[in-house]
Amino acid sequence: MTRNPTLLRGAALAGALILTGCTAGSTGESASSGGKVTLTFLTFETPNLDAKYWDAAIARASAKVPGVTIKKLVSPSADRTGYAKQLDSTGQFPDVMIGLNPAGFAEAGKLAEWSDNELAKYVEPRANTYDGKVYQLPYSAQATFVYYNKSAFAKAGIDAPPRTYDELLDDSAKLKAKGINPFVVGGGGKDSWADMFPLICTVATDVYKKTPDWLSQRSAGKVKFTDPAFVAAAQKVADLTDKGYIDRAGLSRSYADTEQAFRDGKGAMYPMGSWFSASADAKKPSFDTGVFAWPTDQGSSALPGVTGGGMTVSSKAPDVKLAKKWAKAFMEDEKNLNAAVKADGLFIDIKGYTPPDNMGPVYKESVSAFRQAQKSDGVVNSFSQETGDGSLPPGLADKAAAGVQKLLSGGMTAAQFGAYMDSQWDKATR
Template sequence: MKKVIVLATSALTLAACAPAGSDTQQPTAGKKEISFLVFETPNLTPQYWDEAIKRVTDKHPDIVVKKLVAPSAGERNAYAKQLLASGQLPDVMQAIAPSGLAEGGNLYAWSEEELRNYDYPHSNPLGGKIYQLPYNSQPTPLVYYNKKLFAEAGITAPPKTYAELVDDAAKLKAKGTNPFVVGGGGKDAFAAGYLWMALVGADVYAKQPDFLVKRRKGEVRFSDPLFVRATQKFADLVAKGYVDKAGLSRDYPSTEKAFLDGKGAMYPMGSWFAAVKAPFDVGVFAWPTDSGETVVPSYTGGGPIVNAHSKNLEAARTFALEFNQNAANNDVLVKSDAAIIAIKGYRPPQMGPVYNATLEVLKSGKAVNAFTVETGDDSLLPGVGDKVFALAQEIIAGKADGAAAARALDQEWVKAGGQ
């Protein structure tokens, strides 16, 4: 039987009928067509997605895939909600948070049998059900650093405590080196949030791992002292000149390039950065706590979610499961995006020292949730994550301190329907 795959290469925009950027060719008789929403990054290129899709359709030639591309990685969750609102929810969506979609009965809940091959089959439940395949663990963020710039500033080892981190930042600045590279420009506002995410993990979740569960019940507030202190540390780093404000004009790819070009010593980023080839030696450490305890914000999920009302639901489920469990797909994902695959029996290909160091950091510390990345009952209310990133931009710009940002976040929480 001839193998067929329908691919689209342009970014998707909303339209009154079929989404722009998708191929409207009709599948051959007897074949099942599904749409697949993906997103592109410097690591996850159009070629990556096309080849990964083809590996699945080669095994299941009765499935035809219409690839759809979100406008940006940071906008993919909001974009999926736009498609739902316009009656165009795709059949399968990769790494889209189910919160805000599943509650209305729009997503397929995976069965225990379908989840049996996963290391952490019950990650991120919503109402006791699993809507997203939990196939990839991602520490978010760790701190990747330029060993050459550290050495030039007289820093011989990564910091173990927050006080040591601040001291190292002062040494780097005194040498004329920007301590922290951040982003947040254009459509990639999320790139402004990693310092805040790191601080919430180290200072809030380490003490109250169920903080967002309590926030949903109205038992805690963002304006409580614990959260404000963590946020004020972010503002203090900015006030001391340790954060490169030029990052607010950089999109995500440009932010990564700035670090690779040596425009800063430390780069708080998710574990996927470990796949990048740098022109200098890169080290990695977990964001330090005051006490020196190692805390690693991490998230296991990232797999497909499936439209419960898909016209070809069986094909959509089959495609999603095979896309995640295909060994060749996972090998490529490890090499291209430094994925830490959470599937039983999977053995990753040989990787470089930065990936191996990332694994060691993950294993060395206390695992907590990754702020803004949660997708289950302990996640932010729908839409609030985008407000976090906007507030992070305000902090980097010097327009908000910890208390003001926390109060604003409480206000956004209430607007989103929370207590």
């Protein structure tokens, strides 16, 4: 979703993207000419998943599905769900989308349902359901970890990652006493989503661990963001900044610059999605990188994770059957899966798939930590990244990230952040 408030400007941008989006295998023919179909495909770009990555993946899928021409649309921000909502409001809803949160669209009948037969290859075929129906291919899992600089920990006399939240605070104090910035956190400008990860972790440990269906209860009006549990989670994040453990001077960094700051040794801990493991292995810093899950007060496992991320298809696509065939070809192509694992550190949940043998140690450690959390029933929802019944309304993740910026900068208290989230929820669900 664009961050300017005017729909007119957003619609103009949408039109520009549709006209100028990269096309794979294009013949220039319309959807109705000669039996061919032109499909718009909404995706996104990050430092890990750049234009070259998407173009190659699109080409591989298109080679398997003759007669399909793909027009690639790129979301102007990380909130592609909010952007899809904006496109829908202007009559330009994409035919195929990746990484979309189906909430709202599914209930409105805008998405095509995936059948049990079409989901047969997926390890958790019903991972994200809306009233018992599946609208997104659940092809991979991701989680939020704390990546840490082992050399910085050793310099501060820390011989193991923290197991409880009190230990995390003690370690932060030890690092700061040695002149080491404990946490690297940033998310300036269009990358405000990247500042969410400390809160994603504290909501996991303090809210979702105790109440797994908390967001469903919020939808039913049984809980609010101003309730003590959520405010306490937000207060932990505010306290980290107030203590100087999260450096406010670095909050304006872009996502790429924040990642590089950790790699350059400008902080000891980097809370981030598991996709960072691929980057850490590909662009290895001068220090060894370790992995741990943000600890709970008692030391039990509460790892924020999400399974899904795959393709959704519009129920109004010019040829739904062919669009679904192309989407599955994209998702299930082994070279596409290998490329996604290498570029973005995904944990693929398709039966029979094995990651490439040459994956690096940070990725392997991340996978191991995730699978261990799964075995101990320690994976919980990931705030702002939920899909299926009990997820944020479209566009609210972007609003949450903007609020976290103020929470981190000291411009909003934890209680005010809770009230802000309730207000934004009410606006999004009117």
